[in-house]
Amino acid sequence: MQHFEDSVYDLIVETSTNLPGDVRRAVAKGRALEDRATRSGLALTTIAQNIGMAELQVSPICQDTGMPTFIIHTPVGVNQIEMKKDIHNAIIRATKNGKLRPNSVDSLTGENSGDNLGAGTPVIHFEQWEEAGVDVRLILKGGGCENKNIQYSLPAELEGLGKAGRDLDGIRKCILHSVYQAQGQGCSAGFIGVGIGGDRTTGYELAKKQLFRKVEDVNPNENLAKLEEYIMENANKLGIGTMGFGGEVTLLGCKIGVMNRLPASFFVSVAYNCWAFRRQGILVDPATGHIQEWLYESGTGISVGAEDSTAPVLETVGAAAEGADCGVISGDAVISAAPAVLSAAEAEAKLAGKPAEAAAGEAREVRLTTPISEEDIRSLRVGDVVILSGEMHTGRDALHKYLMDHDAPVDLNGAVIYHCGPVMLKDEEGWHVKAAGPTTSIREEPYQGDIINKFGIRAVIGKGGMGPKTLKALQEHGGVYLNAIGGAAQYYAECIKKVNSVDFMEFGIPEAMWHLQVDGFAAIVTMDAHGNSLHADVEKDSAAKLAQFREPVFK
Ligand SMILES: O=C(O)C[C@H](O)C(=O)O
């Protein structure tokens, strides 16, 4: 097994940077169903571009490279202790090379180990089998979608759906509810793995294992095949759409497994995975450790439906006229990203998801430079596309908690806070951004309103939206929430022209406060200073749609 460490390293890099063929086809199918001219359609186009950029640059598709989770089958006699050491070394190397973000944090002290090793990290499940080869599968599932996993204990009373009993129809209701409760926060359109039965632990394990199935397979259990088909047909009727922007496509895959349970327990466990569904596998020669076979089709050469990606992506809407500022790479066979020139009115109409005539004068594309004035911010409305230049500051969980009772290290008056934990690498010239998409904003809901008021922040960028407390602060102080496209980490990294400086490195790379010089950073206003929230509207609308699935379907 001399070459095992190198093989695992290759597996990690491929998983983190090149979305597999079956996942790409699912994204392409989603794009075909979504009107390209809507906000969700544009978000999917940005996602498609990001997939191509990550592959081309061999950089993480999303900045959150998640909890590395390996499922390994070995023939009897293979030394698992040595394999574990090799996996750890490969993880250290991949982290050092910016293919994985340092993601292992001490739960009590908050200290980041820096190399992705630590208690419980990575996750490695070994099992023996009677085959000759070593089968190594890896999933990199990010924290935002992990937070949207949910476990139901039947019987239950489900919001909008009524009673869910211990039968196939009760399970059906749980699964629909799981998609609803995720809204856009797990970077929809997503994939779900469902585990029926087991105990609380094995139920979740079974759910996660379903994510290793191929997107296009058919469940050998006839009842579950029918249920998967039903869910795929109906979950999209919830209207949540990409990023929770509202739209036709909310779910890209559903895989359901079953195991026995205790008489007293009936769990339905759902593992929610974002569109950045990163999993791969290798078959390894137990003598040499060389890769014999890749277990999932490579994404290389598989279109994400971007052959027509002359459709506008966020920043090209305005940039086309002035010369694209960032994000667009051309020359990729799969993602040919030549931006189309849209007239301003057309662009506005498309982003507002309305006919051009109706949208003219409503949703706009607005270029702003930091620091931003109250007047400029109050002129923005939900649906406007803001294209930012100047300095922005990253801040997420550790920083928000800190700022509640400390001063900020820089003046935040008129500032933009970016909920982002980037992948960063340092060389002799300084720090470089390797991946920098938004993180789920709702985690900062307990702090955000107070911090906006305390420091005079004018814009908060993140994804998935925020709650009523933040909305109130935006209204009172004069601020907006800007929704960036979750997972589009290469796309946004392109907009970052310089790392000006950094504070709080003691929080670890993802949690530090990075001061970033950006140009052409585009995001959509989804909460404005007038009390409007697209997120609240989509949630209300999807709750009403969920209720249409109340009546039994599976007897
Ligand atoms: O930790 C992160 O960067 C993001 C996380 O995956 C999220 O979806 O919020």
Ligand code: SF4
């Ligand atoms: S930011 Fe979005 S795409 Fe990235 S890991 Fe989190 S949920 Fe997935």
